[in-house]
Structures are given as structure tokens and as C-alpha cells.
Amino acid sequence: MSRFIKLIAMTAITIIALSSITYASERVAVQADEPVYEVLSPWAGVDPIPVRGLSARIDSISGKKIGLFANFKRAARPIMAEVEKRLKERFPDVETFLFDSTLPNVTETETVNKEKFTAWAKGVDAVIAAVGD
Amino acid sequence: MPGVRALGTTILCESTDAENISKGIDEVFDEIIAALTRPLTDDEKNPKINTITEPKIAFKGTYDQINEFYYRKGWGDGLPLVPPTQARVDEMMKGTDLAPDHVVVKIIPRMGKATIEKIAINAVMAGALPTHMPVLIAAVEAVTDPGTRFDTFEVSTGSWAPLLIINGPIRNDIHINCSSGMMSPGNIANSAIGRALGLIVKNIGGARKGIEDMGTLGDPLKYSLVIGENEEGSPWEPLHVEFGYKKAQSTVTVMFPNRYTQTIPAQTTAQGVAETLAGMNPIALSTLIVIPDHAKIFSKEGWSKERVKEFIIQGAKESNNLRPGRLKDEDFAIVVAGGPGVWMGLLASAGGFGNSFITREIRLPKNWDGLKTKYGTMVPVYLKY
Numbered sequence: 001m002s003r004f005i006k007l008i009a010m011t012a013i014t015i016i017a018l019s020s021i022t023y024a025s026e027r028v029a030v031q032a033d034e035p036v037y038e039v040l041s042p043w044a045g046v047d048p049i050p051v052r053g054l055s056a057r058i059d060s061i062s063g064k065k066i067g068l069f070a071n072f073k074r075a076a077r078p079i080m081a082e083v084e085k086r087l088k089e090r091f092p093d094v095e096t097f098l099f100d101s102t103l104p105n106v107t108e109t110e111t112v113n114k115e116k117f118t119a120w121a122k123g124v125d126a127v128i129a130a131v132g133d
Numbered sequence: 134m135p136g137v138r139a140l141g142t143t144i145l146c147e148s149t150d151a152e153n154i155s156k157g158i159d160e161v162f163d164e165i166i167a168a169l170t171r172p173l174t175d176d177e178k179n180p181k182i183n184t185i186t187e188p189k190i191a192f193k194g195t196y197d198q199i200n201e202f203y204y205r206k207g208w209g210d211g212l213p214l215v216p217p218t219q220a221r222v223d224e225m226m227k228g229t230d231l232a233p234d235h236v237v238v239k240i241i242p243r244m245g246k247a248t249i250e251k252i253a254i255n256a257v258m259a260g261a262l263p264t265h266m267p268v269l270i271a272a273v274e275a276v277t278d279p280g281t282r283f284d285t286f287e288v289s290t291g292s293w294a295p296l297l298i299i300n301g302p303i304r305n306d307i308h309i310n311c312s313s314g315m316m317s318p319g320n321i322a323n324s325a326i327g328r329a330l331g332l333i334v335k336n337i338g339g340a341r342k343g344i345e346d347m348g349t350l351g352d353p354l355k356y357s358l359v360i361g362e363n364e365e366g367s368p369w370e371p372l373h374v375e376f377g378y379k380k381a382q383s384t385v386t387v388m389f390p391n392r393y394t395q396t397i398p399a400q401t402t403a404q405g406v407a408e409t410l411a412g413m414n415p416i417a418l419s420t421l422i423v424i425p426d427h428a429k430i431f432s433k434e435g436w437s438k439e440r441v442k443e444f445i446i447q448g449a450k451e452s453n454n455l456r457p458g459r460l461k462d463e464d465f466a467i468v469v470a471g472g473p474g475v476w477m478g479l480l481a482s483a484g485g486f487g488n489s490f491i492t493r494e495i496r497l498p499k500n501w502d503g504l505k506t507k508y509g510t511m512v513p514v515y516l517k518y
Contacts, residue, residue, distance in 0.1 A: 041191035044245030044337040082158040
């Protein structure tokens with residue numbers, strides 16, 4: 001009989017312990033009479049945006065025309081100057097062409113310098129851009 | 134174009150330190166060369182976009198569970214949210230005649246569609262009333278107008294916050310505080326409209342703190358910065374009339390300051406107040422807040438708003454302006470607002486980005502009178518002691 005009572009007691013203790021673990025694992029326990037709400041998502045949908053792949057790479061820097069795009073913020077120009085210096089040191093026959101952006105966060109083709117930018121982009125083999133922010 | 138070959142460096146933000154820049158480039162120069170010459174992978178040739186969609190019903194739970202869920206999703210602003218149930222959202226949408234699926238604008242950077250329903254959901258979360266929806270819709274239109282340079286200011290390291298200046302009869306309809314403590318917490322309209330706008334740009338536009346929103350320090354004004362012009366206390370024409378609207382029209386005007394200062398005039402004469410206003414150095418783009426008492430001093434001594442502005446322009450130093458050139462009339466606005474007292478305020482943004490004050494008319498639904506009756510009594514009544 002005493003073994004039976006011990007078994008019942010152990011089972012009860014185990015059940016209570018498991019319940020406590022379950023309770024403790026919920027940060028916010030639900031009270032029996034607490035209202036439950038179904039709520040809507042504030043996250044907006046987006047229309048599919050067509051994507052395209054990256055432009056093909058160049059086989060090497062030697063003999064190439066490299067555009068250096070400085071994005072308006074003040075570190076961009078000195079960064080491009082350092083890049084240009086190193087390019088010319090390592091690849092003496094490289095040509096570099098700097099372009100300073102017109103306005104921050106505005107695509108160049110939407111600025112007054114659209115034609116100048118387009119001509120610059122068409123005239124180089126590859127571009128390195130610096131975000132000086 | 135996803136998957137652009139981008140390299141991080143150890144160069145400090147806007148660094149002017151030649152050694153820091155040189156070292157930073159040294160560390161990544163080989164990677165720069167590799168990025169230009171290493172052949173493209175299949176994914177880079179044919180990228181696929183992972184479009185994240187959320188179900189219409191986001192969650193089911195108690196008030197606390199909802200708040201925890203939304204906070205963990207990054208949909209909140211750190212304060213408790215009002216659960217956006219369908220019933221609450223339907224009620225909120227009574228504040229406009231536009232259809233729930235009408236797209237007001239697409240908001241960067243995700244180009245999320247700001248439908249009337251999504252605006253309403255975020256408005257409910259912020260604790261706004263249906264009578265605030267017309268202002269919110271106009272504010273979303275104004276904020277996202279390219280002229281505000283929202284694309285720059287929303288995500289800038291400068292932590293710029295949208296200032297909404299409300300003009301016209303709607304101020305009194307929905308109890309926009311234009312007087313004492315207008316920028317302090319305590320008025321539902323001033324607080325909830327601004328808060329809702331913050332949730333909208335975050336949850337619809339998708340600007341995440343530290344990922345797209347790179348504000349270095351952050352800005353408490355991002356919680357809400359909504360004021361009404363104290364047109365009744367002003368001897369001058371209100372801001373929206375200055376901008377070409379009729380006095381009877383209601384409008385919202387937007388700019389993005391990140392600096393707010395207050396001061397008091399050395400002398401309470403027109404000259405003294407003008408000198409102090411000029412001394413606050415309103416650069417392009419700024420809003421000067423002149424209290425009604427000072428506006429009346431100006432008027433009594435024959436100073437129009439134009440004369441005050443001209444005085445400030447004449448005294449402005451070109452070197453203080455953040456953009457090239459002297460301060461111009463369109464670079465700053467004077468708004469008469471605030472309560473009795475002696476303080477004046479300056480909210481300063483930055484010019485030179487092609488930005489300007491943008492104003493939009495607030496359009497009311499057909500049942501506006503009914504909404505005003507239902508929600509018009511929502512004003513605090515302090516205990517007497």
C-alpha cells in the first residue's frame with residue numbers, strides 16, 4: 001500500500017512539475033477570462049520587381065578604362081583617390097575616370113547630369129563606386 | 134539588381150582621416166580587383182528575389198501576446214500597441230471615402246503599397262482615431278513627395294524626423310494642439326498622428342533600424358512631431374495661405390528637421406525679438422516658431438511676416454548655411470504657434486538636397502460631420518485640485 005501511495009505521489013509531483021515548466025516557458029500566460037483578438041498585419045505587400053543579373057566581369061584590369069563613382073558624401077572622393085592611386089601602381093596602363101554624384105540618394109539618370117553620367121558610364125569598362133557615408 | 138558585389142571596409146563614416154582611408158583601402162584592394170574580374174556565379178547572372186508576404190491575419194492572442202508578437206516582428210516602436218482587429222480597422226477606415234485597397238503611394242525602400250487598409254491598421258496600432266485618417270493620408274502623400282527628400286532623410290545617419298504642420302479648420306475639428314505644450318505628450322491628435330506615421334514608414338516602407346534606417350543617435354522626435362499653427366492667435370496670414378491655399382482649406386506641411394532649440398529674446402520689442410530669431414541661425418531648411426504674443430508685438434510695431442523674414446535674411450551669414458549661397462525666403466518658414474510665454478523655437482533641417490516644404494490638402498469624407506460628433510469629445514478634462 002505504501003508503495004502504491006508513493007507511486008501516486010511521484011506521479012502527481014511529476015505532473016505538477018511538467019505543468020510548471022509549460023507555464024514558465026510561456027512569457028505571457030493566458031488567464032481563463034482574458035479576451036483573445038484576431039489582428040491584422042501592418043506589413044505591406046509589394047509588386048514584383050523585375051530583376052536582372054550583374055554585368056559581365058572584365059578579364060583583367062590591365063589596359064582597361066575604370067570608372068570611379070564618388071557618391072556625394074565627403075569620404076567618397078578621398079576613397080576614390082586612394083583606389084585610383086593603387087590601381088595605377090599595380091596596373092600602369094589602366095585609365096581612370098572619376099564621376100562625382102550630383103545629389104545624394106538620387107539616381108544620376110534622374111538629375112540634370114543625366115547625359116554627362118550616361119556618357120561617362122558608356123565610356124568605361126567597369127566601375128568602382130564609393131559610399132562615403 | 135540584387136547581389137551587387139559590395140565590400141565593407143574599416144573606413145569610418147564620412148571619414149576625413151587620410152590614414153584611416155588609406156588603411157581601409159589597403160585591406161580590401163585585392164577584393165576590389167577580384168570583384169571586378171572574378172567570373173559571375175549562376176545566381177549573379179540570374180538572381181531570384183525572395184518576396185516576403187505576410188498573411189492578412191497576423192496573429193491571434195491576448196493583448197499582451199499580440200504586443201509581444203508584434204514587437205518581436207519589428208512592427209512596433211517600443212510602446213504598447215492597440216491591437217488592430219478587423220472591427221477597429223473598419224472603423225478607422227470610416228475616416229476616408231477611399232476604398233480599402235486604394236494605393237495612396239508606394240513607400241521606399243521596399244516600395245510597400247500604402248493602401249488605405251494598411252494605413253488604417255498602423256493608425257489603429259498607434260492609438261489614432263478615425264478623424265485622424267484624413268490628416269494621415271495627406272501626410273503620407275506629403276512625406277513621400279520627392280520634394281521632401283524623404284528618400285534621404287528617412288534612412289540618413291542624421292536621424293531626421295518628419296515635422297507635420299497642420300493648418301485650417303481641421304485643427305479645431307480634431308483638437309490638434311496649437312497652443313501650450315503642443316509638442317509635449319498629452320494630446321491624442323498630435324501624438325497619435327505622428328506615431329502612426331512612424332509605424333507606416335516602418336511597416337509599409339520597410340525601413341528597419343540599423344539596416345536601412347542608419348540613424349546614428351536616433352531622434353525622440355521620430356515618435357511624433359505634429360503641431361498646428363495658432364491661426365486664431367496670429368495677426369498674420371497662416372502658412373498654408375502663404376503657400377497658396379485658401380484659409381478655409383485644411384493642409385499638412387512637411388519638412389524633416391533633426392534639431393530643435395528654444396530660446397528667449399533679449400528684448401521683447403519687435404527689433405529685439407527679430408534679432409533673437411535671426412540669432413537662432415535658421416539655415417536652409419528651417420521652421421521658426423513664433424508665439425502669438427511675439428507675433429502681436431511685431432504686428433503692433435508694424436512688422437509683417439515678410440519684414441521679419443527679410444530682417445533674418447539680411448543678417449544671415451552665408452558661411453552658416455549648410456548649402457552654398459545666402460539664405461533665401463523659401464529656405465525657412467515662420468509659424469505662429471505655442472501658448473503664452475516668452476520662448477521661441479527653431480526646428481532645423483539641412484538644405485542643399487533639392488528639398489523644400491511640401492504641402493498637401495487634407496480631404497474629408499462625406500460623413501465628416503458624423504465623425505466629428507462621435508469623436509469630437511475626446512479631450513482631456515483635468516481633475517481640479
